[in-house]
Amino acid sequence: MTLNADQILALAPDASSAKAGSQLAGPAKWGNLGRTDSAVWGECQGSGKVPYRTQIDLGEPAFKCSCPSRKFPCKHGIGLYLLLAANGPLFAASEAPQWVGDWLDSRQQRSEKKQQSAADKAAATTPEQAAAQAAAAQKREEKRDNKVAAGIVELQTWLEDLAREGLSTLRARGPAFWTDIAARMVDAQAGGLAARLRRASGMCFDTKLPDWETRLARELAAIYLLGTACRRLPDLAPELQSDVRSLVGWSVSQEDVLAQTGVQDRWQVLAQHTSDNERVRARTTWLRGQASGRWAMILQYAAGTQGYDKVLAPGTQFDGELCFYHSAYPLRALIKQQEAFGTLDALAPAPTLDTALAAYAEALARNPFLDRFPLLLDAMVPHAGTAPHLAGADGRILPLHAGFRHLWPLLALSGGHPVTVMGEWDGYAIVPLGVFAEGRLHHFDNETVA
Numbered sequence: 001m002t003l004n005a006d007q008i009l010a011l012a013p014d015a016s017s018a019k020a021g022s023q024l025a026g027p028a029k030w031g032n033l034g035r036t037d038s039a040v041w042g043e044c045q046g047s048g049k050v051p052y053r054t055q056i057d058l059g060e061p062a063f064k065c066s067c068p069s070r071k072f073p074c075k076h077g078i079g080l081y082l083l084l085a086a087n088g089p090l091f092a093a094s095e096a097p098q099w100v101g102d103w104l105d106s107r108q109q110r111s112e113k114k115q116q117s118a119a120d121k122a123a124a125t126t127p128e129q130a131a132a133q134a135a136a137a138q139k140r141e142e143k144r145d146n147k148v149a150a151g152i153v154e155l156q157t158w159l160e161d162l163a164r165e166g167l168s169t170l171r172a173r174g175p176a177f178w179t180d181i182a183a184r185m186v187d188a189q190a191g192g193l194a195a196r197l198r199r200a201s202g203m204c205f206d207t208k209l210p211d212w213e214t215r216l217a218r219e220l221a222a223i224y225l226l227g228t229a230c231r232r233l234p235d236l237a238p239e240l241q242s243d244v245r246s247l248v249g250w251s252v253s254q255e256d257v258l259a260q261t262g263v264q265d266r267w268q269v270l271a272q273h274t275s276d277n278e279r280v281r282a283r284t285t286w287l288r289g290q291a292s293g294r295w296a297m298i299l300q301y302a303a304g305t306q307g308y309d310k311v312l313a314p315g316t317q318f319d320g321e322l323c324f325y326h327s328a329y330p331l332r333a334l335i336k337q338q339e340a341f342g343t344l345d346a347l348a349p350a351p352t353l354d355t356a357l358a359a360y361a362e363a364l365a366r367n368p369f370l371d372r373f374p375l376l377l378d379a380m381v382p383h384a385g386t387a388p389h390l391a392g393a394d395g396r397i398l399p400l401h402a403g404f405r406h407l408w409p410l411l412a413l414s415g416g417h418p419v420t421v422m423g424e425w426d427g428y429a430i431v432p433l434g435v436f437a438e439g440r441l442h443h444f445d446n447e448t449v450a
Contacts, residue, residue: 002377003061007313008081010272010443013281013302021078027090030083035091040084041100042091054080055100057107059341061311064103077253117289144189148248151188152227155181159224167213170204178204182329191249196223197297209402226369239328243367252325254334262321262336265289267296268344269316270376270422271433272443279303285312286374286422286433287322287333290348295374296322297334310335314434314443315344328367331374347436350378350420353392354360360425372424379418382410382432390421390430401429406444 005012012018024044031051033042038059043051052067054076063077073081084091096104118333158181162170170177178201185194200223203209203216229236229244236244246252271286280303287296300308320338324330351359360373377398380390388407400407413419413435420436435442 003081003085003313003316004169005082005085005341006443007315008078008085010313011073011081011311013073013308017071017073017075017078020075021082024079025077025082025086027083027087029079030090032097032124033083033091034094034096035084036093036096039096039100039104040080040091041096042080042083044079052076053099055103056081056084056105056293062107069209093245095218096320147188147431148190149184149231151190151193152230152248154184154188155193156224156227157192157222158226162220167216170216184218189249192247193223193227193249196226211402222369222371228419229369237328239326240367242326243328243369246325246327257323257334258336260323262323263289263292263294263296263333264319264321265294266317266340267322267338268348269312269314269318270347270441271374271424272314272363273314273433283308285314286399287312288348288374288376290317292413293348293351295331296324297331297374299332317342317344326354329363329370335361344441347420347441350376353380353394353396360427364427372426374422375425376420376422378420380407380421381416381418382407382414382421384411393418399429401426401431404431406432409442410435420426 009018009022012021029044030042031045034040039055039057041053041055043053046049048068052064052065054063054067054074055062056077061081063073065074065076067074069075166345178197182194182197182201185191185197196219200216200219203212203219206212209215212236226244228246229240230248233241235246242252266289267287268290270284270288272283274281274283276282280301283300283302285298285300287298288294298310298312300310302308318338319340321336323335323336325332325334356375356377360375363373364370377390377392379393380398381391382400383391383397384407388404389397390400391397410432414437421430421432422434422436422441423430423432433444435444
């Protein structure tokens, strides 16, 4: 599979890597170029005497480079892939050199070893050991439950005091008012609530949000509702219990998720966006099953300059099996198996606006804590003006999110004509993440908006 330039640049860990990789996409920078059916390689001359050896496994894709960069993929990997996309004939078909072959073999061996290790671990555990591990885990869980419960009581008291005092003086109190309570939630091992409080703080001090008071009030109400649900967890259905626990901060091991039977389909990668705090980057990728029409959200994290485990580029597709997290309305998933990578050839039919909004209503009825929902909408015309929006063929409109930063590219791609729009809906406004126009998916590189 060979991606196009936009898809390749979407693989870069940050904007600076994408820019540097673009500058290395010329033939003059490279030597000893070659390829097989599954890999490409080349040597890029840097500032030292020895050129950097760069190689790409096209099947995933995966990257390796001898440069000292800690970013993944590095600028050399991006540059080599861009060169392949623009000048494929430069890469002569030949047998892979030893340094490429050794890397490909090691990748295969690691994959096989990982699968064997998991099987051996499951087979080696005796019933007595399993019972002891379960008892220890239960004890740890009870201790954490008590800490979270105490933290939620404190948080709800804080919110009730805030409700009595009102929001008019919040900005005057400064960021410390928010960071202190968020830190308390971290101490209580309720990291999800701490993240929601930090998001609320961002709304409070975002001077570009014209309706910040309304949005902040909604967010604080949602946090209070989530805390109340956590305090009444035994009264909820098991699937909704999973949603509440996840949102508050409990995690589920990937091994447990992947142990389930997955959903097979041809999964189309339709949208992607990233968020970045001081230490961790989060990337959300939306997939849609071509046959089933089912949505899946792949959430990946990367610390510092490291790359993401799975390389997923908007505008591509693959045949694979996805395992979904336990939920009242399952959206988040993990990729259990993937193959037959390729570029997106044809978009699965988009539902009508009524159908899409009905799906959202059903999802919200089953999980009232959903704060974003994927919408794929056909025949929508974007409009600017004092209240930018998308208009359907029947004249109904969906407001564009106030934080959407790509209005003019959206208008240009539409040209005043109906287009298919992929975006995230929060119940009040939509954030477009991509547009399918003239047979091609155009991706908007959005950072998460509050």
